[in-house]
Amino acid sequence: MKIEESKLKLVADTIRCLSADMIEKANSGHPGAPLGMADMASVLWLEYLNVDPRDTNWKNRDRLVFSGGHASSLVYALNHLSGTGDVTLEELKTFRQFGSRCAGHPERNEMPGVEVTTGPLGQGLAMAVGLAIGAKMKNRTNRTWVFCGDGDMEEGISHEAASLAGNLALGGLIAIYDFNDIQIEGLVTDTNTDDAKKRFQAYGWKVLEIDGHDYTAIDKAFKKAIKIADAPVLIIAKTTIGKGAPTKAGTHNCHGAPLGAEEIAAMKKSLGFNPEESFQVSQEVYDIFSKRASKCRRLRNKYIKESLEKPFSSPNREALLACLPKFDPSKSVATRNANGEVMNALAEQFEQLVGGSADLEGSNKTGLKKYSWIKKGDFSGRNFHWGVRELAMAAIVNGLTAYDDFRAFGATFFVFSDYCRPAIRLAAIMKLPSIFVFSHDSFYVGEDGPTHEPIEQLAALRTMPGVTGWRPADANETGYAWVEMLMNEDGPSCIMTTRQNLPILEGTNAEGVSKGAYIIYKAGEQNEKTILFIATGSEVSLALDAAKKLAIEGVAVRVVSMPSMKRFLDQKCSYKEEVIPSEMKKRVIVEAGSRFGWDRFRLDYKTTSFITLDHYGASAPYKRLQEEFGFTVENVYSKAKELI
Numbered sequence: 245m246k247i248e249e250s251k252l253k254l255v256a257d258t259i260r261c262l263s264a265d266m267i268e269k270a271n272s273g274h275p276g277a278p279l280g281m282a283d284m285a286s287v288l289w290l291e292y293l294n295v296d297p298r299d300t301n302w303k304n305r306d307r308l309v310f311s312g313g314h315a316s317s318l319v320y321a322l323n324h325l326s327g328t329g330d331v332t333l334e335e336l337k338t339f340r341q342f343g344s345r346c347a348g349h350p351e352r353n354e355m356p357g358v359e360v361t362t363g364p365l366g367q368g369l370a371m372a373v374g375l376a377i378g379a380k381m382k383n384r385t386n387r388t389w390v391f392c393g394d395g396d397m398e399e400g401i402s403h404e405a406a407s408l409a410g411n412l413a414l415g416g417l418i419a420i421y422d423f424n425d426i427q428i429e430g431l432v433t434d435t436n437t438d439d440a441k442k443r444f445q446a447y448g449w450k451v452l453e454i455d456g457h458d459y460t461a462i463d464k465a466f467k468k469a470i471k472i473a474d475a476p477v478l479i480i481a482k483t484t485i486g487k488g489a490p491t492k493a494g495t496h497n498c499h500g501a502p503l504g505a506e507e508i509a510a511m512k513k514s515l516g517f518n519p520e521e522s523f524q525v526s527q528e529v530y531d532i533f534s535k536r537a538s539k540c541r542r543l544r545n546k547y548i549k550e551s552l553e554k555p556f557s558s559p560n561r562e563a564l565l566a567c568l569p570k571f572d573p574s575k576s577v578a579t580r581n582a583n584g585e586v587m588n589a590l591a592e593q594f595e596q597l598v599g600g601s602a603d604l605e606g607s608n609k610t611g612l613k614k615y616s617w618i619k620k621g622d623f624s625g626r627n628f629h630w631g632v633r634e635l636a637m638a639a640i641v642n643g644l645t646a647y648d649d650f651r652a653f654g655a656t657f658f659v660f661s662d663y664c665r666p667a668i669r670l671a672a673i674m675k676l677p678s679i680f681v682f683s684h685d686s687f688y689v690g691e692d693g694p695t696h697e698p699i700e701q702l703a704a705l706r707t708m709p710g711v712t713g714w715r716p717a718d719a720n721e722t723g724y725a726w727v728e729m730l731m732n733e734d735g736p737s738c739i740m741t742t743r744q745n746l747p748i749l750e751g752t753n754a755e756g757v758s759k760g761a762y763i764i765y766k767a768g769e770q771n772e773k774t775i776l777f778i779a780t781g782s783e784v785s786l787a788l789d790a791a792k793k794l795a796i797e798g799v800a801v802r803v804v805s806m807p808s809m810k811r812f813l814d815q816k817c818s819y820k821e822e823v824i825p826s827e828m829k830k831r832v833i834v835e836a837g838s839r840f841g842w843d844r845f846r847l848d849y850k851t852t853s854f855i856t857l858d859h860y861g862a863s864a865p866y867k868r869l870q871e872e873f874g875f876t877v878e879n880v881y882s883k884a885k886e887l888i
Contacts, residue, residue: 247291255529262523263279263321265522265523266337267503270502271502273502275317279493284391284462293306296541297323300328301648303648305544307387311362312422319358320336328357352676360372366402372390382647390418390419394424394426401636401639413620418479449475455481569723571720577718577748578743579722580684582718582741599628599654600628600629600637604656608684634663645678654681658740662704671711671735678736687861687866688836699861702740703837715807716807717746717749717780717782718749718785725739749764760814760815761805763802775800776801776830778832779806779835782836784805786877791884804824829851830851831845832852838858839858855883
C-alpha cells in the first residue's frame with residue numbers, strides 16, 4: 245500500500261462517524277453497512293478507484309456501484325471527503341430530507357458520481373454487469389467495482405446476472421461481497437447456507453476471500469483482482485456489521501435504525517474522536533483525498549489527450565424516418581416481423597443500438613442481422629444472447645444504457661414483462677432511455693394458453709410514471725414508434741408487437757404517432773352524434789372495418805388510433821380535444837387487454853361501450869378466441885350500433 249495503515253484507519257473511522265451522524269440527525273437510515281464497509285471503501289477509493297471528482301463523466305473512469313443502496317451515507321461521505329459534486333458538510337446534514345441530493349438511496353442524476361440508482365437488492369449487481377460489458381464493447385480499460393451484500397446474494401437476479409457474467413468471462417468486473425452474515429430478521433444462516441465461493445466458481449468467476457477489516461489483506465486482494473483479465477472476480481470479505489459501534493456491532497440491531505446518541509458518543513470516544521462533536525473531519529483526511537484526486541486528474545487528462553473516440557451525436561428524427569422500410573400495402577404482416585425489419589434498418593443509422601432477446605430471437609425477430617453476437621472473448625458485435633434470464637436482462641440493459649455510449653434493448657414475450665418490471669421502474673426513476681421489446685402482445689398468442697397471454701400487463705405498464713409504452717396498429721406505426729423511442733432520451737420505452745398478421749392501414753402517419761394518438765379515419769359530419777372509436781394495436785383494424793360499415797349506412801364515425809396512451813395524455817389540452825372532442829360522447833373503446841385505465845376516456849356510462857378483456861385467456865387457435873372474446877368486426881359494429 246502507498247498509504248500508511250494509520251491514515252487509512254483515520255479515513256475509515258471518519259467515514260464511520262460521518263455516516264452515523266447523518267443517520268442520527270435524520271433519525272432514519274442504515275448504519276450497519278457503511279460502518280462495516282468503511283475499511284474496504286477507503287482502500288478502494290484511495291488506492292485503486294480511478295475517478296476524477298471534478299469530472300464525473302470522464303469516459304474511461306472506473307464505475308463504482310453500491311448494490312446495497314442502503315449504504316448511501318457511505319457514498320455521500322466519500323463524495324464529501326473527495327470533493328465529488330461539491331457535497332458540503334451542511335449538505336450531509338440534510339440526509340434523507342426533502343429536496344436533498346443525499347437521498348435515502350443513491351440516485352443517478354441527483355448525486356454526482358452515482359452511476360445507477362440502486363435500492364432493490366440485486367439490481368445494482370446486475371447493472372454493474374451491464375456497465376462492465378459496456379467497457380468491453382468500447383475497448384476501454386476502466387473497471388467496474390460493485391459492493392454487494394448478503395441480501396444481493398439471496399435475490400434471484402444475482403444468480404442470473406452472475407451466470408451471464410461468468411459465461412462471458414467478463415474481466416474488469418470486480419464484486420466485493422460484504423459478508424457480515426446479518427439481515428433484518430437476524431442471522432443470514434437462518435435462511436441461507438449457500439457456499440458463495442463454490443457457487444461463483446461454478447459460474448466461472450475467480451473468487452478471493454479476505455478479512456474485510458484487514459487493510460493489508462484488502463490491498464492484496466484488490467491488487468490481485470485488477471490483474472485478472474479473463475474472468476469476473478468476487479472478493480468475499482468477512483466483515484462485522486456496524487464495525488466500531490460498541491454494543492450493536494455484529495447484530496441486526498444496527499442494520500436499519502440510528503445507533504442512538506449514547507452509542508455514537510461511545511463509538512467516537514473509542515475511535516479517538518470528540519464524542520461531543522458531530523460531523524468531524526480533520527484537514528489531514530481532506531489532504532489524503534486531495535492527493536488521490538490529483539493523480540486521477542492526471543489520468544483523466546492523459547486519456548482525453550490520447551483518445552481518438554468521437555462522441556455520439558444526438559439522433560435526428562428526419563434521418564431516422566427516412567431510413568424506415570417501406571411495406572407493401574397489399575400484404576399483411578405481424579408487427580413482430582415488421583419490428584425486426586425496422587430495427588435492422590434503424591441500426592445502420594443509429595449505431596448506439598445494441599441488445600438481444602431472452603432466448604426468443606427467433607420469435608420476436610430482434611436480431612440485428614448485419615452485426616455479430618457478443619460472446620466470450622469477442623465484444624465487437626451488437627447482438628446479445630441474454631439466455632432465459634429476463635430479470636437480469638432488463639437490469640443489464642439499464643447498466644449498458646447507463647454506460648452512456650449505448651442505447652440498449654432487451655426483448656421477450658409481453659407476458660414476461662412482469663419479470664422486467666423492477667428494472668423498468670428503476671429506468672424510469674433514473675430517466676434512463678432503455679428500450680424493452682415485447683412480442684406476443686395479447687390473447688392472440690392462442691394455443692399457448694392463458695399463462696402466455698398477457699391481459700393485465702398493458703394496464704400495469706401504463707401505471708408506471710415515466711414509462712412510455714407503444715402498441716402499434718400496423719407495420720408503419722411500428723416504424724414510427726421506433727423513431728419516437730430512439731428520440732426519447734428522458735426515460736424507458738416499451739413496444740408491444742403482435743404474433744398474428746395485421747393489414748397495412750391507410751391513414752397512419754409519423755406526426756400522429758409522435759403525439760400518441762390521432763384520427764386515422766373519419767366519415768360524415770363530425771358532431772355530438774358521431775360514433776367515436778378508440779383502439780390500439782391489432783384492434784385498430786377491427787375498429788376501422790366496423791366504422792366503415794357504419795359509414796356506408798350513413799352514420800358519422802371517427803376512428804382514433806392510440807399507439808401510446810402516455811404520449812397522448814402528455815399533449816396539450818387543445819390537441820387532446822381536437823382528437824377526442826368532449827362533445828363526442830358516443831364511444832367504443834377496443835383493446836385486447838384489461839379495461840383498467842380506459843375509463844378516463846368515458847364520459848357517460850350509457851354512451852360508452854368497452855370491448856376489453858378482463859379475464860384470462862384460453863388455449864385455442866386465435867381466430868376461435870377472437871369469436872369467443874368478442875374481438876370481431878361484427879361485435880365491434882354491433883356494440884357501436886347500440887349507441888345510435
